[in-house]
Amino acid sequence: TQLLEQSPQFLSIQEGENLTVYCNSSSVFSSLQWYRQEPGEGPVLLVTVVTGGEVKKLKRLTFQFGDARKDSSLHITAAQPGDTGLYLCAGGNQDQFYFGTGTSLTVIP
Amino acid sequence: ETGVTQTPRHLVMGMTNKKSLKCEQHLGHNAMYWYKQSAKKPLELMFVYSLEERVENNSVPSRFSPECPNSSHLFLHLHTLQPEDSALYLCASSLYGAGGPRTGELFFGEGSRLTVL
Numbered sequence: 001t002q003l004l005e006q007s008p009q010f011l012s013i014q015e016g017e018n019l020t021v022y023c024n025s026s027s028v029f030s031s032l033q034w035y036r037q038e039p040g041e042g043p044v045l046l047v048t049v050v051t052g053g054e055v056k057k058l059k060r061l062t063f064q065f066g067d068a069r070k071d072s073s074l075h076i077t078a079a080q081p082g083d084t085g086l087y088l089c090a091g092g093n094q095d096q097f098y099f100g101t102g103t104s105l106t107v108i109p
Numbered sequence: 110e111t112g113v114t115q116t117p118r119h120l121v122m123g124m125t126n127k128k129s130l131k132c133e134q135h136l137g138h139n140a141m142y143w144y145k146q147s148a149k150k151p152l153e154l155m156f157v158y159s160l161e162e163r164v165e166n167n168s169v170p171s172r173f174s175p176e177c178p179n180s181s182h183l184f185l186h187l188h189t190l191q192p193e194d195s196a197l198y199l200c201a202s203s204l205y206g207a208g209g210p211r212t213g214e215l216f217f218g219e220g221s222r223l224t225v226l
Contacts, residue, residue: 004151033214042113042199042217043152088152092213097142099152 003027004091004100012106013079021074021087021103029091029098032065032072037086079107112136115200115218122190123226130185130221132200139205141183142215143175146197158183190225197222 004025013019023032031050035043047056049065049072056063060083062075072089084107089100113134122128134141143155155169158177172194174186183200201215 031213035215035217040219040222042115042201042219043215045214045216048214090152090215096154096157097213097215098154099144101151 004089004098006087006089006100006103008103009101010104010106012108015080015107015109016078019076019079019105021076021105022071023073023089023100024071025091025098026070027091027093027098028069029093030069031092032069033090033092033097034063034072034074035088035090037088038084043086043088076105079105081107081109083107113200113202113216113218115198115221117221118219119222119224121224121226122187124190124192126190127186127188129187130198130200130223132183132185132218134181134183134200134202134216136202136204136216138202138216139180140203140213141177141180142201142203143183143185144199144201146199146220152199155185187223190223192225195223195225 004023007022031048033048034046036046037043047063052067052069054065060077064073087103090097116131140159142157145153145155154167156175157164161177161180172189176184197220199220200218203213203215205213
């Protein structure tokens with residue numbers, strides 16, 4: 001089993017604040033994805049990173065894949081209530097994806 | 110609208126019942142997955158099918174039985190479940206497997222919320 005630990009586990013912030021979520025593992029992955037899941041729904045893919053050191057931006061979200069392809073971070077600028085949800089990272093190897101423990105984000109208006 | 114459809118969305122069953130969860134993907138993907146999501150736990154991979162062949166069975170109890178009749182459909186047959194099996198069961202598909210130079214991103218259905226009484 002290849003474990004991915006996310007931190008923090010829970011995060012509650014005011015609208016307009018910035019935040020960073022971390023995803024760490026001792027394993028190397030060929031790709032890493034970030035998903036957001038809203039209550040009662042399945043996770044929805046936000047981004048995929050495949051190259052060590054890669055940085056991708058999606059509007060106010062910035063994703064980075066660690067140089068060694070073992071960790072990743074998600075930074076949200078000026079958080080909005082619509083960003084509320086469970087954020088999951090997932091590392092891909094062979095035929096499996098290994099999911100992180102999740103970060104539950106609440107953005108208070 | 111999702112390209113992966115799961116039915117039923119909610120299911121309540123007794124411990125002696127037999128039921129099935131259904132998943133259908135309209136994306137032309139080659140791999141399909143069953144995941145279990147319980148409160149305060151990471152998503153647990155249960156089964157993986159690639160080109161209709163089972164490639165992974167992560168020590169799942171035999172009371173869960175998957176079936177993949179073709180590349181678009183995946184079933185999870187449930188029999189003699191326990192209350193601790195209550196969870197959100199998520200189906201997903203990917204164009205390829207997860208590794209190698211291809212990204213193999215997962216597309217999830219909305220899940221089937223199972224309650225075992």
